[in-house]
Structure formats: structure tokens, C-alpha cells
Amino acid sequence: MDKILIRGGSPLRGEVQVSGAKNAALPLLCATLLAPGTHELRNLPNLRDIDTAVQLLHIMGAHTTAIAPGTARINADEIACAEAPYDLVRTMRASVLVLGPLLARLGYARVSLPGGCAIGARPVDQHLSGLEAMGAKIDLEHGYIEARAERLQGARIYLDIPTVGGTENLLMAATLAQGRTIIENAAREPEIIDLAKALQNMGAQIEGAGSDAITIHGVEKLRPMNHAVMPDRIEAGTFMVAAAISRGDVLVRDAEAEHLEAVISKLRQSGAEVHCVPEGIRVRCEGPLQPLRIKTSPHPGFPTDMQAQFMALLTQAEGTSIISENVFENRFMHVSELQRLGARIRVDGRQATVDGRVELLGAPVMATDLRASASLVLAALAAENTTEISRIYHLDRGYERLEEKLSHLGADIRRVR
Ligand code: EPZ
Secondary structure, eight states, X not given: OOEEEEEOOOOOEEEEEOOBOHHHHHHHHHHGGGSOSEEEEESOOOOHHHHHHXXXXXXXTOEEEEEETTEEEEEOSOOOOOEEOHHHHTTOGGGGGGHHHHHXXXXXXXXXXXXXXXXXXXXXXXXXXXXXXXXXXXXXXXXXXXXXXXXXXXXXXXXXXXXXXXXHHHHHHHTTSBSEEEEETOOOOHHHHXXXXXXXXXXXXXXXXXXXXXXXXXXXXXXXXXXXXXXXXXXXXXXXXXXXXXXXXXEEETOOGGGOHHHHHHHHHTTOXXXXXXXXXXXXXXXXXXXXXXXXOSTTSBOGGXXXXXXXXXXXXXXXXXEEOOSOTTOOTXXXXXXXXXXXXXXXXXXXXXXXXXXXXXXXXXOOSHHHHHHXXXXXXXXXXXXXXXXXXXXXXXOTTHHHHHHHTTOXXXXXX
């Protein structure tokens, strides 16, 4: 079990390159199931979750060849198996995103129910009710989703919540449905726009991606995609917070300001300087940090995936901050670990009160989920002495070579086997 050791106190300085977005790459890989032929995906991040997704495609009959770092060719001529097994789905919930493409291409899919995870129950009821609205017959048995449809029919679907995965599954399914589908109350995340761009490149007819109403006119068949994955806005946001918490000066290369408006606004409110430049986003922070009021919400609101990172930052603010986590029901797992470093945080339901002016002291801590791990790394950068973070396989799911990138910025960080 690898661990990461960080000795805090060094301001981060220099440039860091953002990798391709995990949460765009995963649905894009699933979308290759929609069309035979050889797809090409570029700017793929080198992450455990991507490896898991490639393994899943392989089980189904799609074969992936790496032709350069971050570039893969996926041949989806023969999709023989329409089953996503439990042992894979439980390691990566996003596997449920094969459901829509398999139903659309083969008329059948058997996908293990993802089950919950550290941050919440994470049901998929919206995915299923949307597919039923399109004529799919859905049975749940022995922990599996069995879905059948001669041919999906276009429908007007109203999502109860703007679910990212639900929007992605239904968007992909609708591209090959008979007739027109409208997804109302759709998620507006940038990853949805990236997926829609790739689907349009495959010949899909989609309007309104990025708005809360997406219209899809089904077509008879699609051609392979040739697409470059968008930059990872959450990785970018994490490095922006790293610059602020370490009182450094960092250029986050290829970060896209339009994907990070809420994060930029909050960083500026906290007193950091944020400059949006053609190469990316530069964050400098020398003065005191101001406390904040943060409420997570679906895009374009403040992203829940940046909540843990900001909590670490706000332990260093000149006063008390309040964070409300409104998207997931249990996304404060990082609090108890931050408290081990000396943070003073009180949780009451979905609200966390974070005292500022806290001297963080290095200690052994344990990662519990992907973004919680990132928040421990950030706190360790500001802590006295050395912090040892275990269970960093959580970190490897969503951050490519994080210790290398941070060490390149001057952090005293190393991975020990
Ligand atoms: C995606 O998860 C991301 N994962 C998550 O990132 C991110 O936190 C989340 O969107 C919200 O932005 C990927 O893209 C692979 P949701 P997803 O469906 O699609 C409830 C990370 O750290 N819900 O928008 O699973 C659900 O329980 C990960 O990179 C239903 O009730 O998120 C949650 O409370 C973590 N019924 C809320 O909606 C449903 O059918 C948002 O979930 C679907 C969701």
C-alpha cells in the first residue's frame, strides 16, 4: 500500500500541466460502444479509473490500443458481451454509463447496480426512469439491471435532479433512438458539452448541451469518434487551491476559466489573485486569506468536487467559514482526517463550520475518497512537519502523477511503497 509523505511550508511556484478530464474521459470511452469502427481519443489522463474503463470495454469486445501517451484507438466492431460485472462496477461506479450505449446499440444490457460509495447512496433511479420513458423494459434482480428495448423511442424526459451521469446515459441512448428526445432539467456540466461534441463528431444530432434542456434527433447509425478530451477542471481547481494554501504563485496550464467561474470567484473572495491568461490560469497568494460562505450545487454553481479542497484552504483563513454540501449526503469524510492535523471543524448535517487561524501539524492520516485525499494533500502542504497519507489508491483514481507535479512546483513530497 503506497503512502505519500509531505513536509509542509514551501510556497509552490512555477507551472503545472493539467491532464485530460477523468469525468469527461469516462463517458467518452463508454460512447465508443455506440458505433462500430475504430475510434480515436486523445488527451486521455493516465488514471486507474481509465484503466478500469478500458478493461470494461475489453470485456464487451471493444479493443483498445495505446498509440501514444494519452492517445488510444478503440475498435468497437464486435460488441459481443453486453454485461458489466459487479466486480468491475463496484470498483468504478461510472461503469453504469455503458447502460445507455449498450441498449442503443444491441437492444440489451445487463449492468450491475453500482451500489453506494463513501460519499453517498448514489442511486441510479433517474437513469432507469429515463430509459423506461424511451421504451426500455427494466428489471432489477440479484443486484443487476436487466434492460431490453427492440429500439428505443424518442421521449420527453424530465429529470427530478440534474444528474450528471443520468444526463450522460440518456444523451448517449437517445442518439440512436427512433425520433426526438428532449431531456429537461439536464445537467449543465462542461463534461456534458464535451460528450455532446464527441457524439456530434460521430454524426449525432444534438442541440442544447450545456443548457438544462437537451434535444436529440435519433439517427440510424453513428460513425467512430475522433476527439480530444477536455482539460480536467477539478484537477485544475485543486492546483489553484494548492497555490493559495501554500502562499505561492502557480500557472495552471490549459485550465479553462469558463469551466471554473465559481471556483475563481471564491478564490478571489478569499483574497488570492487569479489571472486568466491565454496559457491557463495563474494564482498568486501572499496576503491573509478571508473566510468564505460556500454552498455546493450543480453546474454552474460551486462544484461539489471542489468542496473538500476549499475546506482545507479555509482552515487557514482569518475567521470562521461555513460550507454547505448540497449535492451528496455524506461528503464530509475528510473532516475527521483534517481534524487529526489540527483543523477545528464542526459538522451539523450538510453544513460544516470551519474555524480559521489554525496551525496545522503534520500527522498520519488516511484517504477515504478521491477528493478527500486531495484535501489532505493540500492541508499537508500548509502543515508544520511531515504528514503521512495512507490509502492513496483513492488519489490515483483521479490525479495523474500528483506527487510529481507538486514536487515540480517545489513541494517537499514523495511516495513511499
Ligand atoms: C458525477 O457523478 C461525477 N463523476 C462526480 O465526480 C461528481 O461529484 C458528480 O457528477 C456531481 O457533479 C463522474 O462524472 C464519473 P450525479 P454522478 O448523478 O453522475 C443523486 C469525482 O470526485 N442521484 O450528478 O454519479 C446522487 O445521489 C466524482 O470525480 C439520484 O438521486 O453524480 C447525488 O446525490 C465524485 N438519482 C446527486 O444526484 C440518480 O439517478 C448528484 O449525482 C442519479 C443521481
